[in-house]
Amino acid sequence: MLKKCLIVMALAIAVSSCKKDSDVELQNEQKLSMDAELRASLPGNLNQMGANGAPLKVCVDKFTNSRPIILGEDDDDVSGRGVAVRGTKWPNGKTLRVYFINGGQIVRDNVMKFARRWANHANLHFVVTQNKAESDIRVGFKVNGDWGHWSWIGTDANEHKGEQTMNFGDLDRNSSDYDYGYYVLHEFGHAIGLGHEHLSPLANINWDKPAVYQYYMGPPNNWTRAQVNSNIFDKYKPREVRNTAYDTNSIMHYWIPNEFTTDNFSVDENAYLSDKDKIFIKRIYPG
Ligand SMILES: [Zn+2]
Numbered sequence: 001m002l003k004k005c006l007i008v009m010a011l012a013i014a015v016s017s018c019k020k021d022s023d024v025e026l027q028n029e030q031k032l033s034m035d036a037e038l039r040a041s042l043p044g045n046l047n048q049m050g051a052n053g054a055p056l057k058v059c060v061d062k063f064t065n066s067r068p069i070i071l072g073e074d075d076d077d078v079s080g081r082g083v084a085v086r087g088t089k090w091p092n093g094k095t096l097r098v099y100f101i102n103g104g105q106i107v108r109d110n111v112m113k114f115a116r117r118w119a120n121h122a123n124l125h126f127v128v129t130q131n132k133a134e135s136d137i138r139v140g141f142k143v144n145g146d147w148g149h150w151s152w153i154g155t156d157a158n159e160h161k162g163e164q165t166m167n168f169g170d171l172d173r174n175s176s177d178y179d180y181g182y183y184v185l186h187e188f189g190h191a192i193g194l195g196h197e198h199l200s201p202l203a204n205i206n207w208d209k210p211a212v213y214q215y216y217m218g219p220p221n222n223w224t225r226a227q228v229n230s231n232i233f234d235k236y237k238p239r240e241v242r243n244t245a246y247d248t249n250s251i252m253h254y255w256i257p258n259e260f261t262t263d264n265f266s267v268d269e270n271a272y273l274s275d276k277d278k279i280f281i282k283r284i285y286p287g
Contacts, residue, residue, distance in 0.1 A: 088154025088193040090136075092285050095125040096191075099135035101143060101164055106173040111139060114184035118192060121278040122285035126188075132162065137191050140164045141171060149183055154193030166191060181271040185251045189277075193284065196231075197253040198267070201238045202246040206262045209233070215260070249274035 090096065098115070100108050108128070115126045129135050137157055140146075147169035157165040166187050171180065198205060212232055216223045223231070232254070247253070248267045251274065258266040 088156055089284060090124065090155055090192060093123050094136075095127055096136045097127055097129040097131075097134060099129050099132045099138045101138060101140035103139070103141040104173055107141060107171060107175075110175075110180050111168070111171070111184050114180045115188040117181075117185060117273060118188055118281060121273070122192065122281040123287040124192060124285050137166060138164050139166045139168070141168050143167055149187060151187040151190040153190050153195065157191065178271050182269060185271070185273060189252050192281070194252050194281075195236065195241065197247055197250040198232070198256065199235050200246050201236055201241070203235060205256070205265060207233065208260055208262045212260050245276060247274055247276040250277050252277070 098112065100111075103111075112126060112128060119125055132138065137151075143164055146167050148167055149169055151166040152160060168183055168187070171183055197203070213225065213228055215221075216228045216232065217225065249270060251270050251272065253267055253270055255269040256265070256267040258264045260266075
């Protein structure tokens with residue numbers, strides 16, 4: 001709740017302090033310029049924009065009271081730890097019922113196909129249900145024009161009964177298998193309790209913070225500073241999550257262009273489950 005409140009406050013400040021003087025315009029031009037330069041430097045389909053000028057490759061998680069599990073090898077159980085911490089793990093062996101709010105059959109079938117790749121390594125099952133009331137995960141495609149890719153984390157979906165719990169902004173029947181892997185594996189990773197790998201307590205990324213703020217606070221993302229902090233910089237505390245073997249190959253890692261770091265560190269986009277992803281999810285949901 002704290003993060004949610006912070007963002008609301010930040011938005012209020014942003015709206016109330018909106019100016020149109022030349023300094024602001026210049027700043028915006030610089031942001032746009034950097035955005036264009038950065039995108040031009042990105043490989044392959046990272047250098048693309050969605051239909052609304054939105055980025056194709058950003059996952060914006062829903063803020064949550066709970067703390068997710070992140071990839072790791074510690075056997076401590078995250079659930080029930082600390083007063084403010086609630087687990088997001090589903091019961092082991094659970095069949096997760098997926099309800100589609102919209103989308104054609106081809107898109108739905110592809111989402112299920114890629115979601116089940118997690119089930120190859122976890123004691124979980126995914127089935128489609130036509131009954132929204134009994135569903136566990138409710139998937140929509142660009143609902144109300146939402147270009148974002150997001151999911152509630154694990155059992156937090158139960159707090160949003162009857163509501164959408166996952167959104168895909170850029171998947172359609174013509175999307176490549178690569179894009180289905182990139183988006184579906186990542187969002188369903190969230191849906192079974194995983195957080196972002198770059199927020200691992202053991203990640204020691206030397207961020208070029210001004211560059212990161214400039215990029216994500218500029219169009220088309222237009223995040224607040226608080227959102228950048230939450231999504232990029234605020235690492236989980238070790239006690240909040242399962243401890244980690246930091247894995248840059250994880251499907252749950254953000255891509256990081258070297259422009260975002262001070263030491264030329266970068267992480268390519270990931271569209272496949274890494275070996276550690278597979279091992280870890282098996283430990284969380286053992287068969
Ligand atoms: Zn994500």
